[in-house]
Amino acid sequence: MKPILDLHMHSNNSLDGDYGIETLVDLCDKAGLKYVSLADHNSVAGVQEMMRVGKSKGITVIPAIEIDCAYNDTNLHILGYNIDIEDPRFNQLGVDLLNQERDGSKERIRLVEALGIYVNHDKIEELQIDGIVTGEMIAEAAFDEPENEGLEILKPFMPGGALADNPYVNFYWEYCAQGKPAYIPIEMPTLDSIISLIHETGGTAVFAHPGHNIKDDPQLLNEIMTSGLDGIEAYSSYHSNEQIKFYEDYALEHNKLITCGSDFHGKIKPAIELGKIIFPEDYFNKVVDRLVK
Numbered sequence: 001m002k003p004i005l006d007l008h009m010h011s012n013n014s015l016d017g018d019y020g021i022e023t024l025v026d027l028c029d030k031a032g033l034k035y036v037s038l039a040d041h042n043s044v045a046g047v048q049e050m051m052r053v054g055k056s057k058g059i060t061v062i063p064a065i066e067i068d069c070a071y072n073d074t075n076l077h078i079l080g081y082n083i084d085i086e087d088p089r090f091n092q093l094g095v096d097l098l099n100q101e102r103d104g105s106k107e108r109i110r111l112v113e114a115l116g117i118y119v120n121h122d123k124i125e126e127l128q129i130d131g132i133v134t135g136e137m138i139a140e141a142a143f144d145e146p147e148n149e150g151l152e153i154l155k156p157f158m159p160g161g162a163l164a165d166n167p168y169v170n171f172y173w174e175y176c177a178q179g180k181p182a183y184i185p186i187e188m189p190t191l192d193s194i195i196s197l198i199h200e201t202g203g204t205a206v207f208a209h210p211g212h213n214i215k216d217d218p219q220l221l222n223e224i225m226t227s228g229l230d231g232i233e234a235y236s237s238y239h240s241n242e243q244i245k246f247y248e249d250y251a252l253e254h255n256k257l258i259t260c261g262s263d264f265h266g267k268i269k270p271a272i273e274l275g276k277i278i279f280p281e282d283y284f285n286k287v288v289d290r291l292v293k
Contacts, residue, residue, distance in 0.1 A: 003275045005284055007037040007062065007291075008079060008208065008233065008261025013046040015098075015129055016136055016169070018266025021046050025053045031275030035288065037064035037081060039208075039261070042094035044085040062291050065090055066208055067198075068097060071191040071224055075178045076213050078194050079233065079261070081291050083203035090197075097186060098132060104184035105133035111182035112138050112175060117154065118147035135176030136168040136268045143167065165271040195228040204291060206231040206259050211243040221250060231257030235279050237272045238263070257290055258283045 010017035011024050017040065019027065028036050036059055038050040047063050054061035065080045067090075083090065105128070112135075113119055123141035124133055139157070148154055156163040156170075163170035176182045198205040207229050214220050225232070234247035235258070251258045260279040264272050 003277055003279065004032060004034040005036070005260055005279055005287065006031075006033050006262050006264070006274055006277070007035070007064065007081070007259050007287070008039050008066070008236075009036065009264040009274065010040055010066075010266075011038055011046045011050070013043050014041040014265070015101075015132060015134055016041075016265055016268050018268075021049045022053055025050065025057055025059065027274055028054070028059055029057045031273070033059060033275050035060045035062065035292065037062045037079075037261075039064040039066040039079055041066055042068060042090075042097055044083070044090045047085045060292060067093060067194050068186075068188050069191050069194040070188040071227070074214065074220070075188065076191060076224065077208040078191070078198070078229070079206040079208045079259075080194075080198035080201075081204040081206065082293060083198055084201035087201050090201075093189065097188070098130075100186045101134070101184075102131045104186070105131065108135065108176060108182055108184050109133060109138060111184075112142070115153060115175065115181060117142050117151065118145050120145050135172030135182070138176070138182075139168045139171035143171075166269040168268040169265070191224065191227055199228070204230045204257065206233055206257065208233050208261070209236040209238045209263060210247060211236065211240075212238045216243060216246050218250075221247075225250070225254065225256065229256070231259050233259045233261050235260035235277050235283075236263065237261075237269075237277065257286065259287055260284075 011019055011021055038047055044065050051061040062081055063085050067078045069076055069078055109119055119138055120141045127137040142148055155161055157167040195205045232247050232251045234244055260277050262272050264274050
């Protein structure tokens with residue numbers, strides 16, 4: 001069916017999102033989207049405005065959030081739909097995590113520089129937000145610097161390279177994500193506690209882009225899903241056709257909701273566009289029946 005649904009996007013209420021709410025809604029409107037969710041990282045600060053502006057454009061906005069959490073030693077992202085956005089615990093999650101990010105920002109820069117990459121600290125000062133420096137910001141402050149010209153470690157992110165489609169976020173995943181050389185450990189809430197919080201506030205808990213976090217590990221997937229999750233974001237910008245089928249088959253076998261999300265951010269993921277994922281009509285109807293109030 002024609003893409004009219006996207007349940008995973010970010011505004012500038014996320015550190016790595018580019019657009020304010022009105023601009024984001026305009027982009028959704030131009031893409032032909034009719035059902036959307038603003039799922040900012042650990043924050044519901046923009047949801048009410050998104051609902052108001054979306055309504056003016058004839059777009060139904062389903063309240064949402066994307067929460068960082070951990071299952072054993074694996075970092076995950078969980079989407080909460082139709083949560084109570086007035087519950088202060090949701091925004092407090094973001095405060096707690098951002099405080100840790102702020103404390104670790106200087107060490108993250110130091111670890112990247114220890115790899116032999118020059119980082120322009122003047123650019124970092126321009127890009128930082130309230131003392132927080134992300135891996136994507138470090139990439140932006142390094143890629144075009146003459147000191148890094150011809151640097152082998154950065155070639156995959158340059159035009160024509162294997163990771164050049166979304167260079168800033170790909171740099172984060174390659175060097176600053178969990179298990180990578182410039183990773184700064186963050187104490188995250190547990191998966192169980194986040195599922196409980198979402199359910200306590202009347203929400204639906206969905207595993208975001210699982211192929212990115214756990215690849216195609218059937219045992220780990222089953223452990224995570226049987227913790228109480230209601231659905232899987234099987235249709236994701238990050239998933240190959242084979243991964244879509246893998247997660248789709250699991251959801252169908254275990255009676256889980258199948259959802260669709262681009263994870264649109266803007267400049268850090270330029271290859272990701274709104275309204276490009278084809279979502280089967282049968283799943284669309286089930287999502288609308290479950291999530292649209």
